[in-house]
Amino acid sequence: MTGNLLIRNVRPMGSAAADILIRNGRIARIEPGLSADGVATEDGGGRIVIPGLIEAHTHLDKSLLGMDWYRNEVGPLLIDKIDNERQAKIDLGIEPHRQSMRQALVSAAYGSTHIRSHVDIDTVHGVAGVEGIMRTREALRDVIDIELVAFPQSGLLARPGTLELMEKALEMGVEIVGGLDPSGIDRDPKGHLDIVFALAERFGRPVDIHLHETAELGAFSIELIVERTRALGMQGHVTVSHAFCLGMTDKAYVDRLIEALARHRIHIVTTGPASRPAPEIARLRAAGIIVGSGNDGFRDTWAPYGNGDMLERAVFLGLRNNFRRDDEVEVALDVCTHGGAALMAIDGYGLAPGCAGDLVLLEGRSLTEAVVTHAPRPLVVKRGTVVARAGKTLVEMP
Amino acid sequence: MTGNLLIRNVRPMGSAAADILIRNGRIARIEPGLSADGVATEDGGGRIVIPGLIEAHTHLDKSLLGMDWYRNEVGPLLIDKIDNERQAKIDLGIEPHRQSMRQALVSAAYGSTHIRSHVDIDTVHGVAGVEGIMRTREALRDVIDIELVAFPQSGLLARPGTLELMEKALEMGVEIVGGLDPSGIDRDPKGHLDIVFALAERFGRPVDIHLHETAELGAFSIELIVERTRALGMQGHVTVSHAFCLGMTDKAYVDRLIEALARHRIHIVTTGPASRPAPEIARLRAAGIIVGSGNDGFRDTWAPYGNGDMLERAVFLGLRNNFRRDDEVEVALDVCTHGGAALMAIDGYGLAPGCAGDLVLLEGRSLTEAVVTHAPRPLVVKRGTVVARAGKTLVEMP
Numbered sequence: 001m002t003g004n005l006l007i008r009n010v011r012p013m014g015s016a017a018a019d020i021l022i023r024n025g026r027i028a029r030i031e032p033g034l035s036a037d038g039v040a041t042e043d044g045g046g047r048i049v050i051p052g053l054i055e056a057h058t059h060l061d062k063s064l065l066g067m068d069w070y071r072n073e074v075g076p077l078l079i080d081k082i083d084n085e086r087q088a089k090i091d092l093g094i095e096p097h098r099q100s101m102r103q104a105l106v107s108a109a110y111g112s113t114h115i116r117s118h119v120d121i122d123t124v125h126g127v128a129g130v131e132g133i134m135r136t137r138e139a140l141r142d143v144i145d146i147e148l149v150a151f152p153q154s155g156l157l158a159r160p161g162t163l164e165l166m167e168k169a170l171e172m173g174v175e176i177v178g179g180l181d182p183s184g185i186d187r188d189p190k191g192h193l194d195i196v197f198a199l200a201e202r203f204g205r206p207v208d209i210h211l212h213e214t215a216e217l218g219a220f221s222i223e224l225i226v227e228r229t230r231a232l233g234m235q236g237h238v239t240v241s242h243a244f245c246l247g248m249t250d251k252a253y254v255d256r257l258i259e260a261l262a263r264h265r266i267h268i269v270t271t272g273p274a275s276r277p278a279p280e281i282a283r284l285r286a287a288g289i290i291v292g293s294g295n296d297g298f299r300d301t302w303a304p305y306g307n308g309d310m311l312e313r314a315v316f317l318g319l320r321n322n323f324r325r326d327d328e329v330e331v332a333l334d335v336c337t338h339g340g341a342a343l344m345a346i347d348g349y350g351l352a353p354g355c356a357g358d359l360v361l362l363e364g365r366s367l368t369e370a371v372v373t374h375a376p377r378p379l380v381v382k383r384g385t386v387v388a389r390a391g392k393t394l395v396e397m398p
Numbered sequence: 399m400t401g402n403l404l405i406r407n408v409r410p411m412g413s414a415a416a417d418i419l420i421r422n423g424r425i426a427r428i429e430p431g432l433s434a435d436g437v438a439t440e441d442g443g444g445r446i447v448i449p450g451l452i453e454a455h456t457h458l459d460k461s462l463l464g465m466d467w468y469r470n471e472v473g474p475l476l477i478d479k480i481d482n483e484r485q486a487k488i489d490l491g492i493e494p495h496r497q498s499m500r501q502a503l504v505s506a507a508y509g510s511t512h513i514r515s516h517v518d519i520d521t522v523h524g525v526a527g528v529e530g531i532m533r534t535r536e537a538l539r540d541v542i543d544i545e546l547v548a549f550p551q552s553g554l555l556a557r558p559g560t561l562e563l564m565e566k567a568l569e570m571g572v573e574i575v576g577g578l579d580p581s582g583i584d585r586d587p588k589g590h591l592d593i594v595f596a597l598a599e600r601f602g603r604p605v606d607i608h609l610h611e612t613a614e615l616g617a618f619s620i621e622l623i624v625e626r627t628r629a630l631g632m633q634g635h636v637t638v639s640h641a642f643c644l645g646m647t648d649k650a651y652v653d654r655l656i657e658a659l660a661r662h663r664i665h666i667v668t669t670g671p672a673s674r675p676a677p678e679i680a681r682l683r684a685a686g687i688i689v690g691s692g693n694d695g696f697r698d699t700w701a702p703y704g705n706g707d708m709l710e711r712a713v714f715l716g717l718r719n720n721f722r723r724d725d726e727v728e729v730a731l732d733v734c735t736h737g738g739a740a741l742m743a744i745d746g747y748g749l750a751p752g753c754a755g756d757l758v759l760l761e762g763r764s765l766t767e768a769v770v771t772h773a774p775r776p777l778v779v780k781r782g783t784v785v786a787r788a789g790k791t792l793v794e795m796p
Contacts, residue, residue, distance in 0.1 A: 069763040072723045274672035275720035303722040304770045305713060315703060316717075322673035324701040325470045365467040372702045 001142040002026075003384030005357065006036050010044030012351050014367045017046055022357035025383035029353055042386065044361055047378055048370055050333070051351045052113025052358035053310035054340025057241050057269045057294025060100035060117040060136065060146070061129035064299050066397065067092065067099075072304060078184065078212060082154055085301045086124055092301075096132025098398055103308060104136055105397050108144045109388045110309040111360030111377045115144060116208070116294070116344055118151035118178055121169050123161045130169045143387045143395055147344065149208045151178035156195055157186045163195060170203045179209035182221050189224055197228040206237040208269075211245070214277060218245025219257055226260045239292075239343055241269040246284070247277025262287040267343040270335075271296050271313065272320035281321050281335060282328075292340035293317055310336045311362075311374035318371070329368040357384035399540040400424075401782030403755065404434050408442030410749050412765045415444055420755035423781035427751055440784065442759055445776055446768055448731070449749045450511025450756035451708035452738025455639050455667045455692025458498035458515040458534065458544070459527035462697050464795065465490065465497075470702060476582065476610060480552055483699045484522055494530025499796050501706060502534055506542045506793075507786045508707040509758030509775040513542060514606070514692070514742055516549035516576055519567050521559045528567045541785045541793055545742065547606045549576035554593055555584045561593060568601045577607035580619050587622055595626040604635040606667075609643070612675060616643025617655055624658045637690075637741055639667040644682070645675025660685040665741040668733075669694050669711065670718035679719050679733060680726075690738035691715055708734045709760075709772035716769070727766040755782035 002025025009017050012030060019034040020027060062085065064070050070092065074084045088094065100117070107115055119129040130148065137146040150169040156162050156179070170177065177200045182192035200207045213221055222245060229238045240261075246254055246268070261268070267290040270279050284291050295313050298306025306312075317323070317332040341349035348356045361379040364370030376391025387393060400423025407415050410428060417432040418425060460483065462468050468490065472482045486492065498515070505513055517527040528546065535544040548567040554560050554577070568575065575598045580590035598605045611619055620643060627636045638659075644652055644666070659666070665688040668677050682689050693711050696704025704710075715721070715730040739747035746754045759777040762768030774789025785791060 069767055071764065072766075073725070074723060272672070274670070274714070274717040299770075304724070304727060304766050305717060307771075316672070319672040319703060319714075325472060326702070327471070329702060366469065368470075368702050369467055372697075373705075 001383065001385060003357070004039045005381060005384045005386070006034060006039045006041045007044050007049070007359070007381070008041060009046050010049040010361060011046065012049055014048050020049065020359070022381070022384035025357050026348065027351070027353050027355050027357055030351070042379060045378070048362040048364060048367065049351070049359050050362060051337055051349060051355070052360055052382070053111045053336055054292060054344065054346070055107050055112040055115040055294050055310055056292035056340035056343055057271065057296055058103070058115060058117050059119070059297040059300070060103050060115065060133050061096040061119050062089070062094060062297055062300045063099050063103045064092070064094065064301070065099060065102040065106065070301060072301065074301065081302050086122060086154055088301045089125060096129045097135045100133045100136040101139065101398050104140055104144055104146060105393045105395060106308040108140070108380060109377070109391055109393045110311070111380045111388070112310055113144060113358040113360070113380070113382055114341070114344060114346055115146045116149065117146055118149040118208070118210070119174070120153040121150050121162060121165045122152065122154040123159050123165065126165055127169050127172065130172055130174055134172070140395070142385060143382055143393065147176065148174040149176040149178040150174045151210070152180055155180070155185045157188055157191050166199060170199065170205060175205060177203070177205050177207050179207065181211060181213050182224070183217055184213045189221055193224050193228055197232060200234065201232055206239070207234065208239040208241060210241050211243050214244050215248045218243065219248065219253060222257050222261070226264055226266065229264045229266055236265040239267040239269055243268050243270065243279050244273070244276045246279035258284060258287045258289065262289050267292065269294060269343065270317070272317035274316070274320060278320055281317060281331065285331070290339060290342045291335050292343040293335050294340070309374055311371050314371045315374065326366065326368040329371050333367055333371055358382055399781065399783060401755070402437045403779060403782045403784070404432060404437045404439045405442050405447070405757070405779070406439060407444050408447040408759060409444065410447055412446050418447065418757070420779070420782035423755050424746065425749070425751050425753050425755055428749070440777060443776070446760040446762060446765065447749070447757050448760060449735055449747060449753070450758055450780070451509045451734055452690065452742065452744070453505050453510040453513040453692050453708055454690035454738035454741055455669065455694055456501070456513060456515050457517070457695040457698070458501050458513065458531050459494040459517050460487070460492060460695055460698045461497050461501045462490070462492065462699070463497060463500040463504065468699060470699065472699065479700050484520060484552060486699045487523060494527045495533045496796055498531045498534040499537065502538055502542055502544060503791045503793060503795050504706040506538070506778060507775070507789055507791045508709070509778045509786070510708055511542060511756040511758070511778070511780055512739070512742060512744055513544045514547065515544055516547040516606070516608070517572070518551040519548050519560060519563045520550065520552040521557050521563065524563055525567050525570065528570055528572055532570070538793070540783060541780055541791065545574065546572040547574040547576040548572045549608070550578055553578070553583045555586055555589050564597060568597065568603060574604050574606050575601070577605065579609060579611050580622070581615055582611045587619055591622050591626055595630060598632065599630055604637070605632065606637040606639060608639050609641050612642050613646045616641065617646065617651060620655050620659070624662055624664065627662045627664055634663040637665040637667055641666050641668065641677050642671070642674045644677035656682060656685045656687065660687050665690065667692060667741065668715070670715035672714070672718060676718055679715060679729065683729070688737060688740045689733050690741040691733045692738070707772055709769050712769045713772065724764065724766040727769050731765055731769055756780055
């Protein structure tokens with residue numbers, strides 16, 4: 001569905017007030033004093049307008065939103081959390097369709113218009129997560145765009161049968177091939193990455209790999225990813241999520257990695273983690289690397305934090321990167337908008353005539369104030385149709 | 399002013415529901431089915447109740463709350479921010495009484511019942527900050543308790559005349575002697591700390607020192623602070639705020655520092671900074687060190703972030719310390735309640751008969767849910783009198 005809408009008196013990216021006319025789901029004109037001409041009209045009240053926020057890394061199939069309180073007593077290791085979650089899905093009844101509906105609507109209420117969601121593929125749950133989220137994206141096709149990454153959360157080589165399930169997920173229409181800590185989880189960096197990139201080549205799909213491995217171990221994985229990107233000519237189609245290793249202390253080594261990532265147009269997603277080494281946003285962007293962000297999983301069996309708000313995520317990016325100046329906070333916001341959109345290769349993203357009518361109004365006198373206060377969004381528009389108002393979606397949460 | 403109040407149907411620290419009777423500002427009884435006996439009654443609606451939140455490190459004299467938006471274009475160094483702020487106070491008209499009223503009321507609305515505020519003492523502004531906050535604490539004496547630290551923000555030795563102003567502030571009734579980066583700012587660690595501790599000895603006051611110095615430089619300052627604490631018998635009366643150096647990578651050195659801090663009962667305040675090395679809360683507490691927290695300055699010329707909410711601060715502590723389990727998140731909350739109270743030596747703090755009637759109700763099924771959602775506080779009570787309701791103080795903000 002595409003809508004026609006005139007939004008009066010809004011300030012694009014905090015600049016002077018104008019009206020925005022959307023026709024057939026695309027921005028037709030941005031200028032002061034536009035005529036309604038029979039088009040539905042919203043009063044922006046002089047608020048800031050930006051293009052839709054981009055949730056470039058989350059897990060729609062595993063939040064506990066709306067369920068009983070889960071008391072987290074999980075062990076300290078990554079594998080503890082993975083094993084605990086695989087069982088908790090059964091014990092707690094974490095139903096992927098219902099939970100992804102809830103989470104996607106929360107995202108839409110906060111002004112996200114696009115989501116890249118990883119979805120667990122494993123030998124216990126098969127492709128149930130894919131089926132559940134696919135139902136959600138069909139149900140919410142007029143509210144928010146969702147793309148999927150087939151994610152072997154429990155390991156690929158480590159659990160025989162997972163590869164076949166990954167193939168099935170890709171045949172079902174999952175857009176992106178995922179991967180996970182080739183050494184840390186699958187214990188075979190070459191083997192794991194060969195499979196991931198072989199799937200990508202065979203199905204003609206991009207790649208997005210979770211890489212939690214720190215320091216030299218993660219750096220080695222980055223080197224292997226670069227080598228395969230180059231060999232397959234996949235420049236521009238590979239993303240590394242988290243990439244904690246880029247925050248390692250050996251600056252000269254990181255410089256070499258960044259140069260290689262930039263040369264092969266490999267994108268980075270960071271959540272701005274407070275307790276981990278993290279890629280430095282300014283340094284990556286200065287090298288020309290596209291950087292996006294996401295809330296990752298939230299309110300799940302991994303940790304209780306987070307709420308799905310990409311403006312709050314921009315705060316976390318700012319705090320992690322010691323962004324204090326307004327122009328720096330605006331960089332954090334850019335990562336959560338244009339950065340994610342570039343990484344996901346979203347067609348017609350932006351705030352200009354010809355772009356999609358995906359907009360969000362913000363409270364605040366400046367972009368920075370809008371980010372740091374992250375008050376409920378007055379209005380969210382998807383392809384010219386209002387989908388959320390005063391912090392609530394028009395579609396009710398199940 | 400002390401009040402009488404019966405709060406029905408609340409869950410102390412998330413446990414089974416009970417009623418809390420406050421008489422003459424102190425908790426008289428906590429048990430189910432108490433009789434009102436003519437005392438004003440509030441219905442707690444089954445919500446969690448905790449003792450008042452403790453803001454153990456902030457700067458009441460310098461927020462920009464309620465003022466025009468300030469576009470931050472400050473340079474990268476600590477001294478850039480110090481020099482910029484000293485001038486901005488004049489250029490922007492940051493009036494300490496008005497701004498401290500605003501900030502203290504924001505804190506009260508979020509359920510803080512006690513504040514330790516540093517207040518700038520320098521040769522440009524003299525003791526104007528002290529005078530302004532003292533007017534505020536008198537005006538809000540029935541709303542929130544405020545104690546002050548005389549803080550030589552622009553340096554002590556570096557700016558002749560500051561020592562005399564520090565003396566004046568202490569004579570005016572400022573409770574605590576402050577200090578700041580003895581090497582980093584004053585360029586003379588021995589000289590700076592000798593003056594700070596001499597003031598403490600002469601006036602019989604505790605000490606609270608801002609220490610941003612990292613790694614070995616900060617560690618050396620810690621050693622000097624320990625030596626003076628021991629020499630003057632000031633065990634239990636010295637706090638080091640920030641102490642980024644305790645997050646240094648040389649674990650064996652940090653162990654020795656922690657042992658010395660614990661032996662001399664020196665307290666640590668941490669904000670859980672995402673972009674700096676930081677003291678590990680669990681490690682300090684395991685050694686017996688009292689750890690408190692605070693929001694530090696917020697919405698000021700240093701950075702635009704923050705809002706004065708100590709529950710949100712508990713989230714930042716949790717994220718920084720990788721606290722994921724519920725029992726870990728409860729530690730973060732304990733730092734923001736009992737930790738700060740112990741550090742500030744607050745008389746009669748807690749949730750038991752005989753303790754002060756300083757309480758805050760929280761939304762959430764569990765303590766962890768209350769922290770991670772940090773929804774507006776339904777009710778805040780100071781010495782048995784309701785001071786805030788549904789996220790708003792009864793006293794209006796100037």
